[in-house]
Amino acid sequence: GAVVSQHPSWVICKSGTSVKIECRSLDFQATTMFWYRQFPKQSLMLMATSNEGSKATYEQGVEKDKFLINHASLTLSTLTVTSAHPEDSSFYICSAIDSNINEKLFFGSGTQLSVL
Amino acid sequence: GNSVTQMEGPVTLSEEAFLTINCTYTATGYPSLFWYVQYPGEGLQLLLKATKADDKGSNKGFEATYRKETTSFHLEKGSVQVSDSAVYFCALSEGANFGNEKLTFGTGTRLTIIP
Numbered sequence: 362g363a364v365v366s367q368h369p370s371w372v373i374c375k376s377g378t379s380v381k382i383e384c385r386s387l388d389f390q391a392t393t394m395f396w397y398r399q400f401p402k403q404s405l406m407l408m409a410t411s412n413e414g415s416k417a418t419y420e421q422g423v424e425k426d427k428f429l430i431n432h433a434s435l436t437l438s439t440l441t442v443t444s445a446h447p448e449d450s451s452f453y454i455c456s457a458i459d460s461n462i463n464e465k466l467f468f469g470s471g472t473q474l475s476v477l
Numbered sequence: 478g479n480s481v482t483q484m485e486g487p488v489t490l491s492e493e494a495f496l497t498i499n500c501t502y503t504a505t506g507y508p509s510l511f512w513y514v515q516y517p518g519e520g521l522q523l524l525l526k527a528t529k530a531d532d533k534g535s536n537k538g539f540e541a542t543y544r545k546e547t548t549s550f551h552l553e554k555g556s557v558q559v560s561d562s563a564v565y566f567c568a569l570s571e572g573a574n575f576g577n578e579k580l581t582f583g584t585g586t587r588l589t590i591i592p
Contacts, residue, residue, distance in 0.1 A: 364520075365520055399585075404581075404584050410579070466580075467520065471520070
């Protein structure tokens, strides 16, 4: 079946540094990908919708200059957390739409980010 | 706005026990409802769905019925197995397009089944 690969699965970084998370659709083309974030004991919250070849659409309250999203190809979207701070420590998950099959929406396995 | 309230975990059961994970929702329209499952090291996978009131979604022995009157979509399984150990997420979307639209998730419930 369709697979979405997310990398890295976990990352630890120092405060003030930037971290890039990759989301790849391995066997299908994804014109639309989604980025979610989950803080401990809270819901998985949509951060932004990433569309290939255009700017991402951010949900209310999500800083677009802090969470840079690039969807330059039909199989890759990246989320860069710039100047990370401890409060950015969270679990980040991507998902991708495969318009060619019925189920359509596939998720990556997530990235646990810890900012020291 | 939309929201999903899900039973807090973790939940630990013995093999062959009966499982219920509660899920209730608030939505402005007539949402579609979903249960996703995340096995260790894998991405979330759609487990089952229901797109209108009184629909029952079922898969792998799991069932959930869309109850509009109680705004609930509780997940049940009659006899759990060790392989069911995972994190379960309840979710809704406003459209009926099987999850293509923005999803609103619950917090997830970690289920552990012991032999």
